Amino acid sequence: MEAATRMSGYRRHFSDADNEFEEENEAEEEYLDDPGNSSTSIDHVSSGAVINSITSKSSQSKKQSSIQQNSNQTLIKEALLRGQKLATNSREHARLTKSVTYWLAKDSQPEYAIEKPGFKRMLKAFAPRYELPGRNYFSRTAIPTLFSETYDKLKRTFSSTEVSFFSATTDLWTSCAKDPFLSYTVHYITPEWQLRSACLCTHYIVEDHTGENLKESLLEILDEWGLDAEKQVAITTDSGSNIKLACRLLRWTRLSCFGHNLDLAISKGLRDYSIEEVLQVCRQVIAKFSQSWKKTRDLAKSQAENDLPAHKLKTDCTTRWGSTYDMIARISEQQRSICVVLATD
Structure with missing residues (x-):
């Protein structure tokens, strides 16, 4: 009975709410149907739109002002930082x-x-x-x-299991200031099968370059880097008698440099009289151009007229491998231009 009474009260409550809602709707429809009230309604809507627009613009303006303020602050900070040097301990x-x-x-x-x-x-x-x-x-x-x-990083590498064996290359050379040096470079393969090379030293050699002195210098290098000579599978050198003797005294497996041997073979073949005569003519032609800026200027002009590469002439050098070939190739390339310039001589 009590439950039924409670349910009846709920229904009455919802029924009263529905009636109120319907009455409000009817009053609203009557208001909108009245011609005299339509303009007022539109005015209210328009006023709301204007207020919303003003509010939106004000919000946008505030946002832009905030962005501008942040931007200005950033610029000020940057300007201050720009004038402030980095700390030396940073x-x-x-x-x-x-x-x-x-x-x-x-x-x-x-x-x-x-x-x-x-x-x-x-x-x-x-x-x-x-x-x-x-x-x-x-x-x-x-x-x-x-x-x-x-130095420490390389030394740690050589003392680790990463380098089981290595090969080496060495060479004696003279600087532009006529100072003699001995270079020693090691080559090894990592466990990941990557080839690595490292020039360990360039020693200034003050003693005579005898086989015995070179032997001592090479042993000093191995000792300095903690390298085991037993792990050196071979060393590549040129065909100098002093370095060959040093390797024999050390009982090292020596490989002769292929590039050096090839250059020696070609140089020997070029000693033929007829070839030497042609090479001498090439050197004389190049000397004419290198000693005259006018001929060099005319050569550049002739290259442009004959649609040839704007290359300078090359001369050979006994210590530069392949330089004789480069000289002949450049003469052949520029033959037309060279003939045009020399014809006016």
């Missing part, structure tokens, strides 16, 4: 200094290169907050540190 300063050091070492640049105006300007454009250390810092600290790091 990670970014160390990274940039190491990059400059690597460039000096990798590209064999002289230390004074960092003091050149063009380099400084480029660095300022790339990293305006970076203050380049002085030349003495690179020569006394940065480059020796890089050398030590590379």
Whole structure:
């Protein structure tokens, strides 16, 4: 009975709510149907649209103002940071200094290169907050540190199981300043079957270049790097009698450089009288052009007129392999232009 009474109350409540809703709808329809009230209704709608529009524009304006303010703050921060130099003990300063050091070492640049105006300007454009250390810092600290790091890394590699065996190449050569050096390079294959090479040293040789002295120099190199001579499967050298003797004294397996042997064979073949005569003519022609800027200018003009590559003439050099071939090939390529210029001589 109580439940029935409760249910009856619920129905009455929902019924009353429905009646109220219907009465409100009817009153609204009567209001809209009245011609006198239609304009007022439209005005209300229009007023709402205008208010919404103004509110939207105001919100948009505030958002743009906020963005502009953030942008201005960012620009101010950037300007302040631009004027503030990187701390010398910061990670970014160390990274940039190491990059400059690597460039000096990798590209064999002289230390004074960092003091050149063009380099400084480029660095300022790339990293305006970076203050380049002085030349003495690179020569006394940065480059020796890089050398030590590379040296230790290579030494760890050779002492590990990564290098089971290795081969080597060595050569004696003379610099432009007429200073003699001995270079020693190792080659090995990693467990992942990747070929690796590392030039371990370029020793200044002050003693006479005898086989005995070269033997001692090579042993010093192996000892310095902790390399076991038993793991060296072979060493490649040129055909110099002194280095051949050094390898015999060390009981090392020696392979003769194929490129050097090929150059020796070709050079011997070119000693034929008829060939030597042709080569001498080529050298004389090249000398005429190298000694006269007018002929060089006329050659460039003739190359353009005859639709030939704007290449300079090459001369051969006894210490440069294949240079005689390069000289003959260039003469053949530029024969038409050379004849035109020499015909007016």
